[in-house]
Amino acid sequence: MNQKTALICGVSGQDGAYLAQFLLDKSYQVYGTSRDAQGSSFRNLKTLGIRDQVHLLSMDPEDFRSVLVAIRKSRPDELYFLAGQSSVGLSFEQPAETIKSFTIGILNVLEASRMVDFPIKVYHAGSSEAFGDTNGVAATEETPFKPRSPYGLAKASSTWLVDNYREAYKIFACTGILFNHESPLRPERFVTQKIIQTAKRIAKGSDEKLVLGRMDISRDWGWAPEYVKAMWLMLQQDKAEDYIIATGHTHSLNDFVELTFDSLGLQARDHVKQSKELMRPTDLLISKADPSKSRKKLGWAANYALKEVVQEMLKDAAKD
The missing domain is CATH 3.90.25.10 (UDP-galactose 4-epimerase, domain 1)
Incomplete structure (x- = not known):
């Protein structure tokens, strides 16, 4: 069987680093992007001991040509879009930058994936913040979005973009609506x-x-190294769908x-x-999830409680 190739946009973050480790363990060839691959420290990759196993590329998600070049250079079977400003709190101070980093980034990825002459399965990192406050009712994949922060608004918009491209162009693209997930790789601003x-x-x-x-x-807090497996599982399905990933507690x-x-x-x-x-x-008081779809269709369930x-x-x- 031919070796699979994955491109992780945002490989230097918590999820990107754990996902790279997970895919390397599955014998993938792993490419990872950063805005400045030569100048970045990739501390998380070094912490996990995989810095030299990941092929690093410079890519600006907001620059279409940069995205297209990275995709053509890596020729991935699977592309994981995890890039973007990752702090809800910081999004109130930098709303424009936050919204652009997600919406323009995933739009460029989807457009480039549509244009190249080889098939790519695209994973997009969504967020429970897009739901806003559901008043204590557990959110499902059918719960309407009502974001209460620039970060949540950006994640809602980028999720709608994925849905649109999946329907309009039959691209295999899906969103993992992840609830809070933590690890020692989190920076202290979290x-x-x-x-x-x-x-x-x-x-x-x-x-x-x-x-x-x-x-x-x-909040529904989970263990980040478990959540990257769910990302991978979504791209192994026959049909692209969105899934909530959470502990359910x-x-x-x-x-x-x-x-x-x-x-x-x-x-x-x-x-x-x-x-x-x-x-x-503004801050949502209760974030609650119903991850039953991911259990039923992906066979994934969180093993780590708070x-x-x-x-x-x-x-x-x-x-x-």
Whole structure:
């Protein structure tokens, strides 16, 4: 059987790095893109020990010619679009950049895939943020989008683009609507990694406080290395469809904080304070998922619950 080739747009991020590792283990030839492949550090690839196994290309997702050149050079069987500004909080400060990074990026990928003379299966990284607040009702693939942040709006728009190209041009393109998924590769601007790293320093004797915004928000948190398998499974199907990827269990941010400090033998109430400055203009209160379609059609289910996610992040962080 011929070796498959994959192109991962955004290989330097958390999901890109874990996906590259997963595909290499399946004997894929893996190409990965960054806006500046020569200048980027690819820290996550180095952390996973796979930096030298990935063929790196410079590609600007917002430049059509750049996208087309990368696709022609790699000639992928599968293309995973994971690029773009990845912080919900930062999207309020950089709304235009966030929206362009997703919508123009995936549009260029879809157009290029339509133009080349070989078939490509396209995976697009969607987000639960596109749903907005479903008022505690578990979202399914049929739940209407009602985003409450520039990030969510961008993800909703790019998902609609994928749907349109799939219908209009019969491209094999699908969206994984991923709910929150964490790992030690998360940068500290993400609240979960901020909690883990701050609690770790406090456990070592730091007298700092963990400063957070709203703690009553609830999310479905999973383990990122598991989620990349679901991405791959979507492209192994006979028909391109969208899938929700989540654990199906929702917990509050306060639960995450309590579990983290408890695991370190500390009382969270002694080390945490809230700040109005960290509260977003709009924020969905409860994010809840129904991942039954992915269980039924992909045979995928999350094995890590919140407790295991926290333990793994603490364990791996302790190696730093």
